[in-house]
Amino acid sequence: MSVAIIGVSTTKFGELWGTSPRALAREAVFGAMKDARIAPKEIQALFVGNMLSGILGGQEHLGAFFSEELGLRVPAFRIEGACASGGLALHSAVGSILSGQHETVVVLGIEKMTDHKPEDVAAALMAAGSQEERSSGATFPGLYAFLARAHMEAFGTTVQDLAVVAVKNHFHASLNTNAQFRNTITKEQVLASSKIADPLRLLDCSPVSDGAAALIITSNRRQATGNRRSVTIAASAVATDTLGLAQRESLLELKATKKSSKEAYRQAGVDPGDIDVAEVHDCFTIAEILAIEDLGFAGKGKAAAELERGEYTLNKAKKLVVNPSGGLKGCGHPVGATGVKQVVELVEQLRMDAGDRQVIGVRVGLAHNVGGSGATAVVHILKRA
Amino acid sequence: MSVAIIGVSTTKFGELWGTSPRALAREAVFGAMKDARIAPKEIQALFVGNMLSGILGGQEHLGAFFSEELGLRVPAFRIEGACASGGLALHSAVGSILSGQHETVVVLGIEKMTDHKPEDVAAALMAAGSQEERSSGATFPGLYAFLARAHMEAFGTTVQDLAVVAVKNHFHASLNTNAQFRNTITKEQVLASSKIADPLRLLDCSPVSDGAAALIITSNRRQATGNRRSVTIAASAVATDTLGLAQRESLLELKATKKSSKEAYRQAGVDPGDIDVAEVHDCFTIAEILAIEDLGFAGKGKAAAELERGEYTLNKAKKLVVNPSGGLKGCGHPVGATGVKQVVELVEQLRMDAGDRQVIGVRVGLAHNVGGSGATAVVHILKRA
Numbered sequence: 001m002s003v004a005i006i007g008v009s010t011t012k013f014g015e016l017w018g019t020s021p022r023a024l025a026r027e028a029v030f031g032a033m034k035d036a037r038i039a040p041k042e043i044q045a046l047f048v049g050n051m052l053s054g055i056l057g058g059q060e061h062l063g064a065f066f067s068e069e070l071g072l073r074v075p076a077f078r079i080e081g082a083c084a085s086g087g088l089a090l091h092s093a094v095g096s097i098l099s100g101q102h103e104t105v106v107v108l109g110i111e112k113m114t115d116h117k118p119e120d121v122a123a124a125l126m127a128a129g130s131q132e133e134r135s136s137g138a139t140f141p142g143l144y145a146f147l148a149r150a151h152m153e154a155f156g157t158t159v160q161d162l163a164v165v166a167v168k169n170h171f172h173a174s175l176n177t178n179a180q181f182r183n184t185i186t187k188e189q190v191l192a193s194s195k196i197a198d199p200l201r202l203l204d205c206s207p208v209s210d211g212a213a214a215l216i217i218t219s220n221r222r223q224a225t226g227n228r229r230s231v232t233i234a235a236s237a238v239a240t241d242t243l244g245l246a247q248r249e250s251l252l253e254l255k256a257t258k259k260s261s262k263e264a265y266r267q268a269g270v271d272p273g274d275i276d277v278a279e280v281h282d283c284f285t286i287a288e289i290l291a292i293e294d295l296g297f298a299g300k301g302k303a304a305a306e307l308e309r310g311e312y313t314l315n316k317a318k319k320l321v322v323n324p325s326g327g328l329k330g331c332g333h334p335v336g337a338t339g340v341k342q343v344v345e346l347v348e349q350l351r352m353d354a355g356d357r358q359v360i361g362v363r364v365g366l367a368h369n370v371g372g373s374g375a376t377a378v379v380h381i382l383k384r385a
Numbered sequence: 386m387s388v389a390i391i392g393v394s395t396t397k398f399g400e401l402w403g404t405s406p407r408a409l410a411r412e413a414v415f416g417a418m419k420d421a422r423i424a425p426k427e428i429q430a431l432f433v434g435n436m437l438s439g440i441l442g443g444q445e446h447l448g449a450f451f452s453e454e455l456g457l458r459v460p461a462f463r464i465e466g467a468c469a470s471g472g473l474a475l476h477s478a479v480g481s482i483l484s485g486q487h488e489t490v491v492v493l494g495i496e497k498m499t500d501h502k503p504e505d506v507a508a509a510l511m512a513a514g515s516q517e518e519r520s521s522g523a524t525f526p527g528l529y530a531f532l533a534r535a536h537m538e539a540f541g542t543t544v545q546d547l548a549v550v551a552v553k554n555h556f557h558a559s560l561n562t563n564a565q566f567r568n569t570i571t572k573e574q575v576l577a578s579s580k581i582a583d584p585l586r587l588l589d590c591s592p593v594s595d596g597a598a599a600l601i602i603t604s605n606r607r608q609a610t611g612n613r614r615s616v617t618i619a620a621s622a623v624a625t626d627t628l629g630l631a632q633r634e635s636l637l638e639l640k641a642t643k644k645s646s647k648e649a650y651r652q653a654g655v656d657p658g659d660i661d662v663a664e665v666h667d668c669f670t671i672a673e674i675l676a677i678e679d680l681g682f683a684g685k686g687k688a689a690a691e692l693e694r695g696e697y698t699l700n701k702a703k704k705l706v707v708n709p710s711g712g713l714k715g716c717g718h719p720v721g722a723t724g725v726k727q728v729v730e731l732v733e734q735l736r737m738d739a740g741d742r743q744v745i746g747v748r749v750g751l752a753h754n755v756g757g758s759g760a761t762a763v764v765h766i767l768k769r770a
Contacts, residue, residue, distance in 0.1 A: 045623075054439045054465075058519065060512035061467040064760035067625045068632070075623035076761070077473055080439075080463045082446040088462055092477055099483030101621075127445035134443065236486075238430075238460035240452045247453070375449035376461070 003097050004230040004385060006223055007036025007216035008344040013332030014180040015114040016210040021053070022069050024212035025110055029070050032106065032214035038223065043216070044102040046076040049089030049109040050336035055124040056116050066108060075102075082128030083283065085109065086339025087238075087369030087378030090215065094236045097219045104220055109340030110212040121208055125335070128372040130244030141205055141284065143245055143373040145197035148286035150251035152199065155301030157289065159199050163190035164307045165285035166203045166329055172314055173326025175356040180209055180332030204285040209332035213341035231350045234364075235267035235381035243375045254374035257294035261368070264379040265296075268364075272296030275320050275381075276362040277349045279342035281370035282327040291368055292322060295379075314357060321359045324349060339369035339378060346382050388482050389615040389770055391608055392421025392601035393729040398717030399565040400499040401595040406438070407454050409597035410495055414455050417491065417599035423608065428601070429487040431461040434474030434494040435721035440509040441501050451493060460487075467513030468668065470494065471724025472623075472754030472763030475600065479621045482604045489603040494725030498593045506593055510720070513757040515629030526590055526669065528630055528758045530582035533671035535636035537584065540686030542674065544584050548575035549692045550670035551588045551714055557699055558711025560741040565594050565717030589670040594717035598726035616735045619749075620652035620766035628760045639759035642679035646753070649764040650681075653749075657681030660705050660766075661747040662734045664727035666755035667712040676753055677707060680764075699742060706744045709734060724754035724763060731767050 009031025046067050054060040063076030081088040086109030093107045126134045151157045173179035193202040239259035282288035292303040310316035325331045325345040346365035348354045369378045394416025431452050439445040448461030466473040471494030478492045511519045536542045558564035578587040624644035667673035677688040695701035710716045710730040731750035733739045752765045
């Protein structure tokens with residue numbers, strides 16, 4: 001039995017002050033149902049990926065909350081794993097289908113962050129980190145700054161190398177009508193932006209965002225094959241590492257990324273060289289460099305030079321394009337939505353439906369979603385059906 | 386393929402001010418591993434049921450958090466569905482095994498509530514309710530008081546009938562060394578206790594508690610059959626209803642309980658008359674009356690009279706015993722732990738290992754876990770292997 005994605009949708013990502021979580025969920029889920037050409041009564045379960053609704057909004061129990069709002073009244077689950085909540089929700093949904101518990105389900109990733117004070121959002125996000133990190137006043141920009149500094153010392157990575165990632169992802173986002181940032185930026189602008197946590201500057205960081213994304217997935221052969229636009233989930237894998245950086249063996253890699261991708265490549269019967277397009281978790285520019293290396297697209301310490309010469313950039317890449325959506329940096333990062341949006345982007349790419357962002361000759365795509373500073377990693381591999 | 390429970394453990398429930406969440410988790414999980422006679426390396430994934438850690442403790446990302454703490458470093462998931470989080474975590478774990486994603490996994494239900502101010506806990510628990518209920522100042526005692534009042538008006542249920550549930554569950558808890566309340570109480574004491582939300586009095590309400598419970602479940606035939614104490618999960622079903630009471634068609638039943646139990650009976654090939662022992666979600670005394678009726682053990686409006694004459698009480702019941710652990714009322718209600726602890730109790734009953742609480746001739750048990758005022762219900766049916 002295999003699991004196919006038959007419907008996808010994403011809202012615009014950004015500062016959506018006029019839009020409620022309910023409205024975001026409806027737009028994403030009903031959009032995905034319309035795309036799949038199925039009726040609500042065909043949906044048998046709902047998997048919601050969300051991190052912050054409890055802390056920021058005082059609302060938990062989001063499975064039942066959105067099940068009611070969407071008029072589904074089906075078994076409903078809220079899966080939380082910090083910024084990997086969306087990827088984990090998809091993984092759980094795939095499991096529920098492979099188990100025979102359900103045939104056709106919807107996965108909703110959603111987050112509403114910009115209505116809250118920035119300091120409250122920063123504090124809430126630290127709920128993904130270790131107790132020691134929280135109580136010592138660390139923030140995620142600070143933690144990723146440690147990773148950047150370690151990479152610089154080991155491999156000679158420079159702030160210019162980091163800036164290249166932001167420039168690429170803003171370029172991709174400029175082609176994405178749902179992206180939070182549609183403006184292209186230059187390396188000079190990145191290097192002149194405010195320091196947030198040395199060596200990371202404002203334009204090395206993904207933004208605080210609102211947004212939702214949804215997928216309809218099924219094991220129903222009629223629905224999958226009757227829909228010529230369906231895409232196959234060839235692998236779904238999760239790995240964990242320590243919550244805190246201080247407990248890691250190495251700061252030069254995210255071990256959870258390596259473990260989950262190794263398992264995903266095994267499941268899909270492919271290797272890194274087979275991937276044509278990838279959406280990776282670039283919460284900070286250094287995170288994309290680590291991802292490109294840890295996913296096996298480049299050797300350790302080699303990603304920066306490849307990025308610099310245009311590898312991974314739309315219309316320039318020879319191996320694969322990374323983050324054609326604009327990534328977390330350009331498209332935005334509503335944390336629970338991100339892992340689902342990554343898969344929406346891959347489906348659009350595999351359908352050859354990505355418009356100005358279309359990568360040529362795409363057959364295999366990979367999505368990589370991370371929680372915290374690498375304590376959770378989720379990798380999905382998709383293939384054209 | 387079937388899924389067996391091969392190891393169980395629960396901590397003491399109560400006001401455990403000297404015990405950290407980490408220590409609770411270790412005690413429950415290592416206890417369950419010891420009970421299953423398996424080593425940590427045989428565990429392939431961790432499913433954590435928890436509701437309030439984010440709001441009350443500022444710590445999310447509990448899959449990775451406890452995976453690290455327990456030294457497991459396996460794929461880890463936090464499942465949240467208010468007070469049904471524990472039952473949902475088990476349901477998800479069962480799905481992951483039936484899907485082939487994993488063979489042997491641990492389910493941890495955990496909550497730490499008593500370190501916080503009562504008003505903060507009450508507010509945090511309302512995160513399970515609807516926005517309208519929260520903003521109108523409703524509390525869960527108030528919402529269940531509405532359900533009690535409706536039941537009284539429709540069926541002539543009395544405050545004495547409610548008190549009988551509390552008396553029974555304190556009696557059962559008096560036999561449970563892990564229970565929060567070991568004292569038996571009288572009907573008169575219940576009726577003389579402080580009014581909380583008319584007609585519910587203090588002794589109609591389950592307490593605020595700390596605690597953890599864990600299960601090791603597997604599809605490995607060698608592990609399951611090599612362990613003569615293993616128990617089979619014959620059914621695992623979830624249903625949802627509206628979050629808020631105002632949107633319900635009827636206040637005389639919890640529709641999610643009816644739907645999930647109907648599905649569970651179908652999966653297990655049994656009917657309510659086959660159940661020998663049940664752990665049901667008696668967050669308030671009225672909730673047990675509703676559960677006994679909605680699970681089909683008694684006709685609608687008939688549970689109170691049966692409870693009064695000793696049906697459902699240990700050593701008196703002719704049909705089945707309900708809440709031999711003491712239930713949420715007597716054993717305590719650390720919300721994320723409750724759904725897992727219910728299953729621990731059933732396993733001990735099915736193993737004939739429940740000591741003073743042992744129900745005679747037990748072959749089939751049912752666990753019923755509810756989120757909010759009935760928006761989520763989870764039913765598991767267990768059989769002796």
